[in-house]
Amino acid sequence: MNKKTLTGPISINSKGIGFFDLPDKKEESLEIQPENLARAFHGDVVEVQKLGGPKPRKSLGRAREVKEQAKVVRIISRAKTQFVGIIQKTDDKSFLIPDDKRMYVDIFIDPKSLARTVLAKTENQKILVEITDWPETEKNPRGKVVKVIGTAGENNTEMESIVLEKGFRVDFPAEVLAEAEKIKNEYKSHFAEEVKNRRDMRETLTMTIDPADAKDFDDAISFKELSDGTFEIGVHIADVSYFVTPGTVLDREAEKRGLSVYLVDRTIPMLPEVLSNDLCSLNPNEDKFTFSAVFKIDKNAKILDKWFGRTVIHSDKRFSYEDAQKVLDNASSPGVNGEATWSPGVGALSKLNNLAKILEKQKFGAGAINFETDEVKFVLDAAGKPLSVYRKTRLDTHKLVEEYMLLANRAVAEHIFHSQNNESLARTVLAKKQSVYRIHGKPDPERIEALAFFLKALGFDLRNEKGSVTSRDINKLLKQVEGTPNEELIKTATIRSMAKAVYSTKNIGHFGLAFRFYTHFTSPIRRYPDLLVHRFLEREIDGGKIAPNEYEKFEKSCLALSELEKKASDAERASIKYKQVEYMQSHVGETFQGTITGVTDWGIYIEEKITKCEGMAKLRDLNDDYYVLDEKNYTIRGQRTGKKYTLGDSVTFKVVAADMEKRVLDYQIL
Numbered sequence: 001m002n003k004k005t006l007t008g009p010i011s012i013n014s015k016g017i018g019f020f021d022l023p024d025k026k027e028e029s030l031e032i033q034p035e036n037l038a039r040a041f042h043g044d045v046v047e048v049q050k051l052g053g054p055k056p057r058k059s060l061g062r063a064r065e066v067k068e069q070a071k072v073v074r075i076i077s078r079a080k081t082q083f084v085g086i087i088q089k090t091d092d093k094s095f096l097i098p099d100d101k102r103m104y105v106d107i108f109i110d111p112k113s114l115a116r117t118v119l120a121k122t123e124n125q126k127i128l129v130e131i132t133d134w135p136e137t138e139k140n141p142r143g144k145v146v147k148v149i150g151t152a153g154e155n156n157t158e159m160e161s162i163v164l165e166k167g168f169r170v171d172f173p174a175e176v177l178a179e180a181e182k183i184k185n186e187y188k189s190h191f192a193e194e195v196k197n198r199r200d201m202r203e204t205l206t207m208t209i210d211p212a213d214a215k216d217f218d219d220a221i222s223f224k225e226l227s228d229g230t231f232e233i234g235v236h237i238a239d240v241s242y243f244v245t246p247g248t249v250l251d252r253e254a255e256k257r258g259l260s261v262y263l264v265d266r267t268i269p270m271l272p273e274v275l276s277n278d279l280c281s282l283n284p285n286e287d288k289f290t291f292s293a294v295f296k297i298d299k300n301a302k303i304l305d306k307w308f309g310r311t312v313i314h315s316d317k318r319f320s321y322e323d324a325q326k327v328l329d330n331a332s333s334p335g336v337n338g339e340a341t342w343s344p345g346v347g348a349l350s351k352l353n354n355l356a357k358i359l360e361k362q363k364f365g366a367g368a369i370n371f372e373t374d375e376v377k378f379v380l381d382a383a384g385k386p387l388s389v390y391r392k393t394r395l396d397t398h399k400l401v402e403e404y405m406l407l408a409n410r411a412v413a414e415h416i417f418h419s420q421n422n423e424s425l426a427r428t429v430l431a432k433k434q435s436v437y438r439i440h441g442k443p444d445p446e447r448i449e450a451l452a453f454f455l456k457a458l459g460f461d462l463r464n465e466k467g468s469v470t471s472r473d474i475n476k477l478l479k480q481v482e483g484t485p486n487e488e489l490i491k492t493a494t495i496r497s498m499a500k501a502v503y504s505t506k507n508i509g510h511f512g513l514a515f516r517f518y519t520h521f522t523s524p525i526r527r528y529p530d531l532l533v534h535r536f537l538e539r540e541i542d543g544g545k546i547a548p549n550e551y552e553k554f555e556k557s558c559l560a561l562s563e564l565e566k567k568a569s570d571a572e573r574a575s576i577k578y579k580q581v582e583y584m585q586s587h588v589g590e591t592f593q594g595t596i597t598g599v600t601d602w603g604i605y606i607e608e609k610i611t612k613c614e615g616m617a618k619l620r621d622l623n624d625d626y627y628v629l630d631e632k633n634y635t636i637r638g639q640r641t642g643k644k645y646t647l648g649d650s651v652t653f654k655v656v657a658a659d660m661e662k663r664v665l666d667y668q669i670l
Contacts, residue, residue: 127148209400259526280525359403363403438502652669
């Protein structure tokens, strides 16, 4: 038996079976039976040892077919120790039944901890429990009650449970709130003196464009037409670094949170509201401190000059995306009702939009991947119950803001890099550890080969050389599928085949955007990496240098922040899934149109076309034949009739059941 061990994170499914990805074969995994988990939890970093057995067979299905066995020999670090669930009492003992189905054991609750809460008398309460120890002689880990969240099934309880389950805090510690209030109280007395240290751009026409329900405004755009026919366009970002300084309790809390978490019905902010919605937010008709990237641009969107530095601005107008779009529509079709009464902004928005379209064309011309996927939005009643679900429309104004934010992010990354590297090194894009970059590597060849195989079964070709693919190859594919019934399915599959964008001090460029240099500079109210970038840029402007011993610290921060970003994304998806199931719960028995998004040995996954609510039709409920999986062709085929259901097919289905606890939908094909 091979005694060599491997180290890395373990994943565990709802059946308590573990998987360990092989570092040199990313599409293959070792399988770890429950008795060989050695009390490891999902996400733990562990040391494993192979046990031998048959080699795994490649599969593109939803579940990986893994046969090579291994065992955990040591737990190096725990991914989490706190779990959300419901108390279940057995005789004189109480256990937490975790919401996380990958937690394969219940948690014994310390009776003293339980007695100190209302749970001693109340049933059906969601609680947060922290594991304190797991004695060798006991079957279950021990835990203590950290927080009583509320009654299961209530909207506030379920949304907060999602956030806590992912490891995020909802409330701010008292000392953090106190420090934020102190900053607010001292702000006005320092304002006039601080203005002297900044470029004053309060007389330049400036606007914000954000979602209609936004409360914190990170960014504003200014516009000025110059006498030589060129334009001065400023991208102004909330100067969070002025208020949040390194080493303070406010800074440590922001770093711990990493980012704001966005759920269907609420935002869990990274910063206290006194900062996020007030002092830092670029609210209309208020003087605000910003960190800016100001560009001189000609009519062909060529960048003639760039300036970076601290500014003070005054936002003249707060637009929602929809209201800004009305201005653009009215400018091209006079007489249409909208926001055109704000006459100073009509011409500015039109010119900004025209230049943004040129920037977008340049971006795609350079090889950026044109990924545009549908997002769903919910209309909720006062209690948080979904009344309707609809697809979010992507407007020209969304693209306008996106292009200027991309421009600023790219320019800041390039500026910092070139300021600290000689030109010959810069040409190689072999980055020293200079800043916090947003990087996106080339996709893994094995994933691309699997994607190409999948696409061929659907009648499409992805050009690649042994799994090596260019962004232009992917764009060519996306152009092929545009307007076809399989467009959304193929886009989703292609996105899943890409590498994940992460934060790093080592610049390798951004594959998806086709940028040599890229960072996140434009959202410091809601992303801690952006705050770090502001500090790097400030230090560069002031002539300071990064000490060598700081690099390791920043790289560790990048790894931690990338992981927090993933957890926040998981929380957002979980809240969307919960609301989709809740919405369909009110439509059990009704008929819908859907698209087949997955096929397995046990059922067919179907996504409703309007709401994108995904559920499964079990094969055993298809009574007209005996159906089996044709894995090679991604098809479920009837043995007697030859009737088949294939990925991308449109089907009519009925909602049979909606399980809120498991958050799954059962469909029946009609």
